[in-house]
Amino acid sequence: MTGARRRSRPASRAAHPPPLTAASPAPRTARSGETLALFQPPSSSPASRQPGPGSGHQPSRQLWVYVGLPQLAVEVLPADGRPTAVVAESRGRRSVVACDGAAARAGVRPGLSRDGARALEPGLRIVEQLPRREAAAVERLAHWALQFSPVVSCDPPEGLCLEVRGSLRLFGGLGPLLAQLEQGLRQLGHEPRLGTAPTATAARVLARAGRSDPVTGSGALAAALGPLSVRHLAFDARLVSRLRGMGLRRIADLARLPRDGLSRRIGRRAMQTLDRALGRSPDPREAFEPPARFRAVADLGQETGDMTLVEQTLAGLVTSLSGFLLARQCGIQRLALSLRHLKAPPTRVTVGLASPAREHGRLMAVVRERLARVALSAPVVEVGLASGPLMDLATPSGSLFAATVRDAPGTEAGPALPELVERLRARLGAAAVSSLRRVPDHRPERAWQRMEPAGAGGETSSLAAGQGPRPLWLLRRPELLTTRDGRLWLDGPLALEAGPERIESGWWDGGDVSRDYYVARDQAAARFWVFRERRGARRWFLHGIFA
Amino acid sequence: MDIQASGWYPTGSPLHSSVKGSAEGPIERLVDGRRIWWARGTQEAGARVLAGGTGYPALDAALPGGGWPAAALTEILSAGPGGGALSLVMPALARLTAAGGWIGWVAPPHTPYAPALEAAGLRPDRQLLVEAADDGAALWAMEQALRSGGCAAVLAWADTRLPGAETTALRRLQLAAGAGGSWALLFRPLAAGVRPSPAVLRLEAAPGRVRILKCRGGRPRWFRLQP
Numbered sequence: 213m214t215g216a217r218r219r220s221r222p223a224s225r226a227a228h229p230p231p232l233t234a235a236s237p238a239p240r241t242a243r244s245g246e247t248l249a250l251f252q253p254p255s256s257s258p259a260s261r262q263p264g265p266g267s268g269h270q271p272s273r274q275l276w277v278y279v280g281l282p283q284l285a286v287e288v289l290p291a292d293g294r295p296t297a298v299v300a301e302s303r304g305r306r307s308v309v310a311c312d313g314a315a316a317r318a319g320v321r322p323g324l325s326r327d328g329a330r331a332l333e334p335g336l337r338i339v340e341q342l343p344r345r346e347a348a349a350v351e352r353l354a355h356w357a358l359q360f361s362p363v364v365s366c367d368p369p370e371g372l373c374l375e376v377r378g379s380l381r382l383f384g385g386l387g388p389l390l391a392q393l394e395q396g397l398r399q400l401g402h403e404p405r406l407g408t409a410p411t412a413t414a415a416r417v418l419a420r421a422g423r424s425d426p427v428t429g430s431g432a433l434a435a436a437l438g439p440l441s442v443r444h445l446a447f448d449a450r451l452v453s454r455l456r457g458m459g460l461r462r463i464a465d466l467a468r469l470p471r472d473g474l475s476r477r478i479g480r481r482a483m484q485t486l487d488r489a490l491g492r493s494p495d496p497r498e499a500f501e502p503p504a505r506f507r508a509v510a511d512l513g514q515e516t517g518d519m520t521l522v523e524q525t526l527a528g529l530v531t532s533l534s535g536f537l538l539a540r541q542c543g544i545q546r547l548a549l550s551l552r553h554l555k556a557p558p559t560r561v562t563v564g565l566a567s568p569a570r571e572h573g574r575l576m577a578v579v580r581e582r583l584a585r586v587a588l589s590a591p592v593v594e595v596g597l598a599s600g601p602l603m604d605l606a607t608p609s610g611s612l613f614a615a616t617v618r619d620a621p622g623t624e625a626g627p628a629l630p631e632l633v634e635r636l637r638a639r640l641g642a643a644a645v646s647s648l649r650r651v652p653d654h655r656p657e658r659a660w661q662r663m664e665p666a667g668a669g670g671e672t673s674s675l676a677a678g679q680g681p682r683p684l685w686l687l688r689r690p691e692l693l694t695t696r697d698g699r700l701w702l703d704g705p706l707a708l709e710a711g712p713e714r715i716e717s718g719w720w721d722g723g724d725v726s727r728d729y730y731v732a733r734d735q736a737a738a739r740f741w742v743f744r745e746r747r748g749a750r751r752w753f754l755h756g757i758f759a
Numbered sequence: 760m761d762i763q764a765s766g767w768y769p770t771g772s773p774l775h776s777s778v779k780g781s782a783e784g785p786i787e788r789l790v791d792g793r794r795i796w797w798a799r800g801t802q803e804a805g806a807r808v809l810a811g812g813t814g815y816p817a818l819d820a821a822l823p824g825g826g827w828p829a830a831a832l833t834e835i836l837s838a839g840p841g842g843g844a845l846s847l848v849m850p851a852l853a854r855l856t857a858a859g860g861w862i863g864w865v866a867p868p869h870t871p872y873a874p875a876l877e878a879a880g881l882r883p884d885r886q887l888l889v890e891a892a893d894d895g896a897a898l899w900a901m902e903q904a905l906r907s908g909g910c911a912a913v914l915a916w917a918d919t920r921l922p923g924a925e926t927t928a929l930r931r932l933q934l935a936a937g938a939g940g941s942w943a944l945l946f947r948p949l950a951a952g953v954r955p956s957p958a959v960l961r962l963e964a965a966p967g968r969v970r971i972l973k974c975r976g977g978r979p980r981w982f983r984l985q986p
Contacts, residue, residue, distance in 0.1 A: 629910070631907060635903055636900055640892075644890045646887075647883070647884055648871065650873040650883050651873075660870070662888070682875035684846070685845075685868070685870070685872065688869065736838060736965070736966065737965070738843070756872060757839075759841060759846050
């Protein structure tokens, strides 16, 4: 029975498990004078380089801090005082995703079923998970974390990571930086778990495992990750139980195995995560970029109360703003001006536009109108301009041939009408300009409504059918009419022509009316819409004028 | 000005009637540049009118061009809001909104009542209501609305006395109407009739009657209206 010899692994591999450190550069002397003893010269020799993917990969001198937020799901909810658990649907049943401290003390744990949690703590507040709110909270934290490092990457919903190698000198060391980070996060109401490692994935593993001791050298990475459980690699729960069945419980067990066999068993993605955690392959992260805004300040050189000079300076700033917007193909709808004085608090003026714009002429027109309404309290020494959020604004293509026909004006609400509306509003106030809409209500004073110009039209209903004549002008408030010699009097006797039209409505919202409407004519043949109350004092009122 | 002098408008355009006589002779150039006025028969002279007429055949026959003057200032004097001034222009306004144009109402004496507007054929969602605190702001708003060309017609109400130099203010409105191509309508009390005005057309309105005070090539006379 020869032949079938059990295939065994190459002897060299079995005898000498490959060192876990990745390909290492030639040993360097530690930089003297470095304020931080972070880096130890790697000890392995180039000969025992492990043939991993991209075998020439050198781990870059990076230091990542992972901010894990295990209770983020609970922290985004408004505090209630009651113990809270957040549930989400997973594999067909609702189970707890996160719980706060009070619920944890009662025994509630992530992974418990919803009914089980309620059985443990009857007064538990159970809320559905809000993934969008969590993602927004992570983004806000990323904004905040930009003060620690320019390279921030979001990893919703678990947390975010920062690359802090360049900021260590500023903060005076890794320890003070981590302490500030943690204190700031706690003040913001979060319960952070920080992990520090040369790669972002390794930092995440450390944060999930709760190891807050920083791992600062790639040489120590393997040793730090080795004893940790496999589930901290964020593998699928099924994969973790399969690995446990194979007898692989710790990361060191995984790292010891040959690559091709392991990757066939656990899949490519899990292998990639393992490689990234151990520093064997690069771990690129998408950097978080805050949305751009425009901000500019111009010094007037001297104190001045002359608005024309202020306007001219602002015109220069608006020119650079429109260039900035043009380069990004964006427009803005809001502008914030600040006029700074020497001894008084700055005057802040907000300018709003009806639609996103970026042309210099249009922005300047609205700014000019708005400035005309500003009363200066002190001479201005500096003007500042800040734009609102940027909005996409596509440029309309120009036509090849010059326009030979002038379009009939006012037929479409093209750019002319919104510009007109915003210019009028800049001078007269936002409430002074509006459009009209008919409302289906029997009461005349409620049958119309103001509306935003170019908004959606009102409803046309069959209420119009069967109504009497309606006047073109409606008085804001019905005017009381006097009677003389038994006839109605309004600068002359009125004669009733048509009517009565009875309108009774509005008992349900307190505006109960019960009136008889008539059309009255005076001696100059002008027609008026008058009514008489049917209840109470039965007085006569003038409500509208026919034009 | 060059485009207007070339005299070509798309046929079927709701606002401008086709203009006869596109020959660029010296007389036409003088008339277009408003250096000389035709005493009679002004429709050949390039005076533009709003297409469709006023809605009142008797008025159409008396007005030069057979309709309201386009891109110019029209003044209508009446005894008050009920004086029949607004009903005079209703048919033309209805035609403008039906074509999708906007109507600006600057400082109206009362609120234009949306159900009545709808019954008269004006779309309420194409009316732009502008409220102004005083006459100066109202005239400024009217000028802005005319100049921008965003409104097909702008209606404004003013008193007998206008702030500042009166003819200057009215001439500015006239120029703004020409620049923007909109129809400017100014409603004033009867007492303003004695004051001179650069408006192209001046009417005095009473319920059921109208009198032309001033127009190009016409004579003042009263006549009755039947729509």
